[in-house]
Amino acid sequence: MSTCCYKDSSKPVEKRIKDLIGRMTVEEKLGQLNQIYRGSDNPLPAEFAIQVRNGEIGSFIWGYAQPELRNQMQRVAVEESRLGIPLIFGMDIIHGARTIFPIAPAMAGAFEPELLERAQAVAAKEARAQGLEWVFAPMCDLARDARWGRVAETCGEDPYLSALCNAAQVRGFQGDDPGSGEHLAACLKHYVGYSSPRGGRDYSDTEITEWTLRNAHLPSFHAAINAGALTVMSSFNAIGGIPAVSNRHTLTEILREEWKFKGFVVSDWNAVIEAVSWGYAKDHAEAARLAICAGNDMDMLSTSYYRTLAKQIEDGTVPMAVVDEAVRRVLRVKFQVGLFDRPYVDAAAYESAILRPEYLALARESVVKSTVLLKNEGVLPLSRKIRKIALIGPFGDDQTEMLGCWQGNGEPKDVVTLASGLKDKFGSKISLAVVKGCSVSTEPRMKMLQDGSTVIDDSVPMDNAEIMLKEAESAAKNADVVIMAVGEPKGITGEGGSRATLTLTGRQQELFDAVARCGRPVVTIVFSGRTLTLTEVFDKSAAVLFAWQPGIQAGNGLADLISGDAAPSARLSMSVPYEVGQVPLYYNHYVTGRRSGGVYRDGVPTAARFWFGYGLTYTKFEYSDIKIVSGKKGKPAEAVAAISNKGRRKGVETVQLYIRQLACNEGARPMQELRGFKRVALKPGESAEVRFPLTSEVLGYVDRKGKTRVDKGDFHVWIAHHARSGEPLVYSHK
């Protein structure tokens, strides 16, 4: 008697799925669409085992690296439930599982998508080793508003760079075989338009036209789908009053019918029933019906699918075929990640699978390549004559803060702080004074309770702010150079991290001003999940490094840059405003019918302090002989330039190609669009030629029906150091 077809690994997956679905009851089918959260690290709650045994649960969000407990729960599903369908375990592994890398906007700023691919391949190995087959990443949202804390999870404000980086993350997570045991299923989130919330407030509504949806928000998702992503997560926002979890246009017409996506869509946390609070559904049953019929396959946490769909199938309001298709998609991914044939993980192998030396080396390389040099008046790299450094600020020696907003299973004890990195780098050659100077928040003793409220934790000693400030001034006066480590605390970044200001928190600005008055050269390192308005800091510092949230190798990577053992090459993946009033601020906006002028009436510039693509190196690059060369024999024309290293140190220049279509009747196009870049490494005195073919992909756009189009007509073309640098050439596309 052959085993059941669905259990026979020699059979094609689609046959196994068909056989299995044919055996399932309605309740078992709905169980596959039901995802539960297990985040506490207590032993498994007994009721979960009962539900799993009854086939009521298909997936867990599994919030801890406990492979033994994960196997225990999987055993209940595979060996004790009627059909033995394995559970799929997922978790937010955004910028590292145990080896924590810099956050995505930092990594995107390396302008090297392969770096993200390598990093997520490490994350996949560590995550798989803990018993996860599914990660809720990459975040493909477009960052347009720094008040929105989740810009910290995006690949920045540009659709082209974001698309390349997110496709690379999918390749890193999934590899060639997501079932290989070292790879797993990616999840593109948050689909779609979540990143333009009204007022920068997380979870609020978004008004996005089809034109902007197609050309700003969707390209990153489309590229990642084309890279083979197995799952998508629908988002909390509503577009034009339709919650994304129930938006048939985006979930079915675009994702399924246009893009032919075959994987499954999971809702975001409880989002199915939030359609009721949106005022879109009257109750949980209607919310469940609207969501599954729009194309949202799995229900994260609300259990409304499991609780209400059986009756709606029975009374005909929800077609069985819709549920069967959702179940088919979920089972397909479970087969693709190897769960039916290898449902268990080798728990004993976990400890040796994490924090490997080559992973730490990659994390260190990532810090070097993603930290942006914004200013340098000749003080970096530090002179060998420096003997006394004062490292001042609450981010100089704080292991937790370096982990960033989604720290996965990252542990503070794994983190090399800036203080440690400098000590390791300079040893006894330098006397290093490390002074906190102030706390990161005005009330460092606040702690959040389970219910989300905050209280003062009296067990934490009161900061004596005056004494701390005096200590900092004294250390500064006694130093040859000061390194300031300031920024925003990780706790106010990421999900729910909306801010109405973009300044330093607590008494950091007061600390910075006091130290700057001491008259020593100040190198400021900014640790943040978003771009901040730090005009005073930028003006008064001799050098500024923007480190974002750099992960567990923060100190070593930054010490490499500060010492000159490595050179900065990163660029900004988000523009930096002067004031929060300018936000949303991004380089690729429309020209508009009238120029609004260079300044607001209250004197604030309308331009960015630093535009997208900006970043300095330790040398000086020159662009020359920029021209358009017409194509021959049907080949496209090319934009060409010569890049020369005119400085005294080797360096990497990220040369950028921008275009603008001057007249597009489908809709005005942005004043600039990044459509190519090349990292050029040159020694002092060396030159190189860069060529960018002006192909359809470079010049094209997506129309309102989803078709990619290229119009004949005039374009502006830049080969530039960053957005808003250099003058455009005119190219007439025939």
Ligand code: GLC
């Ligand atoms: C959260 C986030 C989403 C995350 C999910 C599971 O609310 O919006 O990004 O993947 O829930 O933790």
